[in-house]
Amino acid sequence: MSRPRVVCFDLDDTLVSEADYVESGLRAAGALLDRELPGPAPAGEALVRRWRETRGRALFQEWLEARGADPAAWLPRLVAAYRGHLPRLALRPGALEALQAVVARGDRLALLSDGWLESQRQKWRALALALPFAPVVFTDARGREFWKPHPWGFEQVMAAHPDADGFCYVADNPAKDFQAPLALGWRAVLLRHAENLHPAAAGPAPALEAASFAEVLALTA
Template structure:
């Protein structure tokens, strides 16, 4: 019987794009110092480039505008991106789901990769501690991404926190490359959240991925 429901954060509970759009507001101001265009135009260029691909977006917008700057400027933009205070929120659907799970006496956990300062700012802005009892930011567990997924450690931390067995936990995530490696090894249940906006689902999803859900609310069908 499932006692603990664990969620991924980016592109599961929230859209990673919403975080990016929030950062682009501040980054557009910084870019306007070297790209002689209105801030609103720079913002729209960033959004357009992001929709094509989120990779190397700051390099690409500078190249697009024939601006050649040293790596330090790119690093400054990345710093703003990772450390800005995001203007993001949970959707009504997600809030209703989390409240329903809590009311139904399921324990809730979160495991999220990403740079520590970035993920902490997201957690604070989203007020996740109102809904989720145990939040594990894997970057806080060690250096050099040692305990990022697919490490088993974050799952073990949640198991020990709630004093349950692995087969009493289910993990919901969107990354087919790393989210389910540890849960499978540990004997947990898991489900792929099929999210058309996920960065990690651009390739065709293989049929043998196991359980999958198209809407987060479908998790309720898996834990009855």
């Protein structure tokens, strides 16, 4: 009987849309503003509209300054609401079927993701997947310096599966995702979604590319 392979997935802009998460977080922060600093219209929807227009990173600062509110008092609370909220989040179309097929063919699933720890845990909790992901590695559990391209997360996945026949990482961002796994002898698949926040990120891309989860399934077989 052949030994199992491990197919490890990234989370943001791979299994789920990062844009969906951003908008969910802006609405959560907006709900706090609506309760304690109400304006003429719902703040969350205004923040989402502004983000869609500008993709700006200073939305909270701009919103507060425009209304004469003290950013020093409000920004930590808005960031905490954004990062700590339980998002409305779903797998991308085709992802669940591909994950189920990986398990059905006898391979194993793992997850390796960067990002602020509380946010990543809440995303994973919101998905509530009844699938045997092991391990689930959030690199921020070790610290910001262990985010990709640091190899630490990949080494944790390898240590959890000493009997594996091989490892493959499926992710979206060549700027950071593939240096470490390729150096460790993994296969890698770049999954391109046209709507990703960083669709043209620069960096070393693996030889294997996919435009759908069906293609990922075939390339990791």
